[in-house]
Amino acid sequence: MTIHQPHDLLTVQEVARKLRLSDDTVRRQIREGTLEAIRVRTTPTGREQYRVPARAVEDILGTATSVPMSDLFAPLREAFSVLSEEEREEILAQAVRWARERLPEPAGERLPALTEEELTQRFRHSRLAREPQR
Known part of the structure; x- marks a missing residue:
């Protein structure tokens, strides 16, 4: 004791x-x-x-790991840095499709997906929207 x-x-x-x-x-x-x-x-x-x-x-x-959050994404940023814009977009599209396939169906009616124009309008003030594309 x-x-x-x-x-x-x-x-x-x-x-x-x-x-x-x-x-x-x-x-x-x-x-x-x-x-x-x-x-x-x-x-x-x-x-x-x-x-x-x-x-x-x-x-x-x-x-506990004491890795700063910014360092957690460093390997991902490094891997994406060698890809072309088209390759990055395709990988992200695949990841979104993969995640959507695994989501449970909501009990209610699903809202239609936003168009690119609607997304741009909605997030126009976002920090990510203002960053220049590489």
């Missing part, structure tokens, strides 16, 4: 803030056993209160 000092324990809200998760996600991970925690008490409304050892959060943060 491990004895924890109060300052070594974090509330669910503190853990959620540090891990950038919702409180409910942290509680679910505790219930599923994927996040170590100590049950402190049960509130009068029946909700369990937990404390999580700071070391458990540090372990998770230590194993």
